[in-house]
Amino acid sequence: MxxxxxxxxxxxxxxxxxxxxxxxxxxxxxxxxETTCVVGAxxxxxxxxxxxxxGLLPPGVRKTGGEVRFRxxxxxxxxxxxxxxxxxxxxxxxxxxxxxxxDPVFTIKSHFLETIAAxxxxxxxxxxxxxxSALAEVGFDDGAKILAAYPFQLSGGMLQRVMLAMAxxxxxxxxxxxxxxxxxxTVAQARVLxxxxxxxxxxNMGVLLVTHDFGVAAKMASSIVVMDGGQVxxxxxxxxxxxxPVHESAKALVAAHEKLCAPLAAEGVEV
Amino acid sequence: MTALLSAVxxxxxxxxxxxxxxxxxxxxxxxxxxxxxxxxxxxxxGRSGCGKSTLGRILLGLERPDWGxxxxxxxxxxxxxxxxxxxxxxxxxxxxxxxxGSVNPRMTAGEIIGEPLRNFFGISKREAVERSRPLLEQVxxxxxxxxxxPPHFSGGELQRVCIARxxxxxxxxxxxxxxxxxxxxxxxxxxxxxxxxxxxxRGLAFLFISHDLRVVAGLCDEVALMDGGVIAARERSVxxxxxxxxxxxxxxxxxLPPAGPGERAFR
Numbered sequence: 383m384x385x386x387x388x389x390x391x392x393x394x395x396x397x398x399x400x401x402x403x404x405x406x407x408x409x410x411x412x413x414x415x416e417t418t419c420v421v422g423a424x425x426x427x428x429x430x431x432x433x434x435x436x437g438l439l440p441p442g443v444r445k446t447g448g449e450v451r452f453r454x455x456x457x458x459x460x461x462x463x464x465x466x467x468x469x470x471x472x473x474x475x476x477x478x479x480x481x482x483x484x485d486p487v488f489t490i491k492s493h494f495l496e497t498i499a500a501x502x503x504x505x506x507x508x509x510x511x512x513x514x515s516a517l518a519e520v521g522f523d524d525g526a527k528i529l530a531a532y533p534f535q536l537s538g539g540m541l542q543r544v545m546l547a548m549a550x551x552x553x554x555x556x557x558x559x560x561x562x563x564x565x566x567x568t569v570a571q572a573r574v575l576x577x578x579x580x581x582x583x584x585x586n587m588g589v590l591l592v593t594h595d596f597g598v599a600a601k602m603a604s605s606i607v608v609m610d611g612g613q614v615x616x617x618x619x620x621x622x623x624x625x626x627p628v629h630e631s632a633k634a635l636v637a638a639h640e641k642l643c644a645p646l647a648a649e650g651v652e653v
Numbered sequence: 654m655t656a657l658l659s660a661v662x663x664x665x666x667x668x669x670x671x672x673x674x675x676x677x678x679x680x681x682x683x684x685x686x687x688x689x690x691x692x693x694x695x696x697x698x699g700r701s702g703c704g705k706s707t708l709g710r711i712l713l714g715l716e717r718p719d720w721g722x723x724x725x726x727x728x729x730x731x732x733x734x735x736x737x738x739x740x741x742x743x744x745x746x747x748x749x750x751x752x753x754g755s756v757n758p759r760m761t762a763g764e765i766i767g768e769p770l771r772n773f774f775g776i777s778k779r780e781a782v783e784r785s786r787p788l789l790e791q792v793x794x795x796x797x798x799x800x801x802x803p804p805h806f807s808g809g810e811l812q813r814v815c816i817a818r819x820x821x822x823x824x825x826x827x828x829x830x831x832x833x834x835x836x837x838x839x840x841x842x843x844x845x846x847x848x849x850x851x852x853x854x855r856g857l858a859f860l861f862i863s864h865d866l867r868v869v870a871g872l873c874d875e876v877a878l879m880d881g882g883v884i885a886a887r888e889r890s891v892x893x894x895x896x897x898x899x900x901x902x903x904x905x906x907x908x909l910p911p912a913g914p915g916e917r918a919f920r
Contacts, residue, residue, distance in 0.1 A: 424808060424837045537702060564835075567701040567864035572908030594837035597910025620914040638842035643912040645871030649892035651906065 384454060385411035386588040387435065387556055393447035394430050394439065394612075404443065405431050408614045410607040412556060417582060417589040419599040419620070421635060422609035428592050429560050431609065434458075435590070436473045436558065437465045452556070470501050474549035476578075478561040480541035484533035490544055491529035497548050516551035517544070520577050539570025546574065550581050556588045557581070563598065575601060596639035600624065608632040655727040656688035657858050658745065658826050660712055664720035665704070681707050683882035684721065689826060694852055694859040696869035699879035700901065708879065709830050709862050713747050714738070743773045746819035750831035752811040756803045762789065762814045763799030769822045788817040792847055809840030816847065826858040833868060841868075848872065866891050866905055878902055 394405035405427040412418045420428040434445050437458070450458040457468060469475075477483050484493055494513050498504060504512065517525035520543040533541060542562060549557060559578065563571035579602060582589050591602055599606055599620065606623045608616040610631035616623065627633045665682040681704040689695050699705045710716045712723055714730055722729045725741050733741060749755045756765050766788055767781025776784070786796035792813040803811060812832065819827050829848070833841045849872060852859060863869050869876055870891040877887040878894055880901045888894040894902055
């Protein structure tokens with residue numbers, strides 16, 4: 383099967399001199415209808431690797447090597463405008479901090495309309511319908527109330543669901559989620575992850591999920607990419623990595639996760 | 654025996670936003686009662702926004718309750734005068750979630766840890782920095798790290814500096830408010846190990862506030878569930894809480910990520 387997204391030999395450096403290597407030769411792929419989790423400690427280069435896919439590296443950091451292929455075609459050397467069109471419609475993103483991704487002086491509706499208007503020409507009624515159905519998909523029955531709300535009137539979990547609705551509204555083939563639930567409590571986290579997984583199944587969408595939490599990877603991943611010090615140190619099917627991690631840092635991550643789960647299991651909470 | 658630190662029937666209101674009109678009133682704590690016994694590790698769990706951090710801040714004396722009182726060793730802290738209040742402040746320390754936000758970036762680690770020492774023991778700055786070095790070693794850093802500034806530490810290391818600062822005045826209670834929630838898993842495991850070590854060696858009392866039941870289960874002698882602005886249930890373990898805590902705790906348990914792929918681990 384051909385990969386939906388294929389990243390080969392990705393190199394990322396700081397733009398300042400002397401340049402510091404942040405990602406060295408990272409390779410990974412995402413298949414349609416599957417979730418690839420990029421797991422690693424903080425500072426391992428996992429977020430940068432994923433941000434570079436839609437060309438969204440932060441200022442001061444640049445890609446110096448490697449290639450990114452989406453549906454078999456290179457997208458890392460596309461002109462800006464072509465890449466902009468690709469974002470949203472083909473590749474969507476959900477970021478970590480929902481509070482800082484919304485502007486507090488605008489309603490959810492104006493954020494949502496901005497996203498849609500950037501990619502499609504729709505009548506007001508069509509746009510309304512689109513927003514309502516996207517919000518319904520992420521579990522909001524009262525979509526109109528959510529659209530009228532300001533970001534600070536919603537909880538972090540609700541905002542993250544709105545962000546997911548916006549990302550899904552343009553029917554992307556690939557969803558990139560960078561630590562989407564790290565700021566949420568466990569109940570809100572489960573809700574967002576379940577919705578994301580349902581969308582993946584329903585649309586045969588590929589998901590690239592960045593997380594430091596092996597529990598999240600256990601729940602979501604078909605395959606896992608372990609990063610450490612800017613390099614991909616281990617790639618494999620999720621079950622295999624959990625059962626027998628090879629690289630030191632993969633072992634450390636699995637061990638930390640097992641240790642975190644152990645006390646509850648020992649209390650007999652596990653079924 | 655009286656509890657070391659307790660909140661009795663505490664209520665707290667906040668007023669929400671409102672630039673042009675009076676904001677709507679939020680009743681966050683509706684009569685919460687929680688006791689922390691000497692040397693006991695108490696976990697306080699609940700959904701985000703349920704008021705668990707507010708209760709923590711009230712127990713610390715950082716906020717005053719609108720109703721009810723906080724007792725330290727049987728005495729109401731609002732009745733304490735300056736000197737006595739300083740003693741209370743020394744005995745009750747805190748470690749917050751946002752590590753970068755809880756240290757001054759222009760002070761070295763030694764000065765950060767030395768600050769409570771200077772405040773409570775009246776020693777010189779140089780002496781305070783020297784006394785910070787063994788504390789840094791206790792939390793798994795090097796004595797020479799006392800001369801480094803916060804930006805030179807990673808998140809996990811900085812959280813250790815904050816723990817060292819909390820230990821510095823030899824407190825009797827430490828409140829950890831989501832102290833490991835923003836750390837990555839490997840670092841989180843190491844910091845939790847350190848907290849366990851301190852608990853076992855020093856016999857300190859802890860209040861460990863977290864939304865993550867996995868963290869609390871390994872660490873605490875007692876677990877209290879906050880729900881609807883009150884302590885809804887309180888048990889010896891998460892397992893017993895699961896039987897008595899009702900729908901909220903059941904939801905929190907079932908939403909925990911699984912232990913491995915393909916498993917539905919917690920019920």
